[in-house]
Amino acid sequence: MLILYRIYQVLVMCPIILVATIITAVLTVIGSALGFGRWWGYYPEIIWSRLFCWLAFVRVTVSGRENIDPAVSYVFVANHQGAYDIFTIYGYLGHNFRWMMKQSLRKIPFVGWACQWAHQIFVDNSSPSAxxxxxxxxxxxxxxxMSLVVFPEGARTWNGEMRQFKKGAYRLAVEFNLPVVPLTIDGAFAVLPRFKKLPVPGHIHLTIHKPIFPSADGHDLGRLMEESRSAIASAL
Structure with a gap:
């Protein structure tokens, strides 16, 4: 069965995804260039992400949507199990957002251009002014x-266990006094870990936890990190 699945991926899934990626990127660039980046930088990507899941026979279920308000800006922080984390959040979170991402992703053909036009946030820590x-x-x-999604681990896990969290997302939450919403992604490591090239069918569960609010004095970076990490771990 796995051999048939791989043949299907090479002959059917991959060509469709390639075409869909190019179309989505072009639509995002054009729509954003015309001044409608808020819409075109999010909604076409929902279809694109769900297509990745549907074609790979990956089922995604979500719990906790009642914990967030579409009219409120959040800093979402999620564990990073594999490549399908991106499609899970983009396709099924149900809240308009932008990514905080590495500068290197800007170089990816079509995808990098679309991200730039859609005003995704590329992190540049090369100097204090940057x-x-x-x-x-x-x-x-x-x-x-409009919200922000960050993987505070900084990179995908190698073994399925959460890596150490970095402070960048939490500094933003404190700086702008925004609630932090932990997201647990469970099952994406089995679908496509970082050391494999092609996914396998599976089930990913996205849990949206209750917001964690910074204190009035803004001196609780450690508390935000600890509470959000504990919340994420509780649903794994």
Whole structure:
């Protein structure tokens, strides 16, 4: 059965995904260039992400949507099990957002161009002035219900266990006084871990936890990190 599945992926799934990726990227660039980036930078990507799941026979279930308000801006923090984390969040979170991502992703053909036009936030920590520019861009993006999604581990896990969290997302939450919403992704490691090239069918469960609010004095970076990590771990 696995051999037949791999043949299907090579002959059917991969060509469809390639064409869909190019079309989605082109639509995003054109729509954003015309001044409608808020819409075109999110909704076509929902279909694109779900297509990745449908074609790979990956089922996604979501719990906890009642914990978030579409009109509120959040900093979503999620564990990073594999490549299908992106499709799970994009396709099934149900809240308009932008990614905080590595500069290297800007170089990916079509995808990188679309991300740039859609005003995804590319992290640049090469100098203090570059970091300030990243923060300023984030401040412009995080308004009117627009949220931010970050993988605080910084990279996909090698063994399915959560890596150490980095502080960047939490600094943004404290700086702009935004609630942190932990997201647990469970099952994506089995579908496509970082050391494999093609997915297998599976079931991914996305859990949206209750928001965690920064304190008024803004001196609780450690608490936000600890509470969000504990919440994510509780649903694994």
């Amino acid at each position: 970091t300030r520019k990243t923060m300023q861009k984030a401040e412009k993006v995080l308004s009117g219900g």
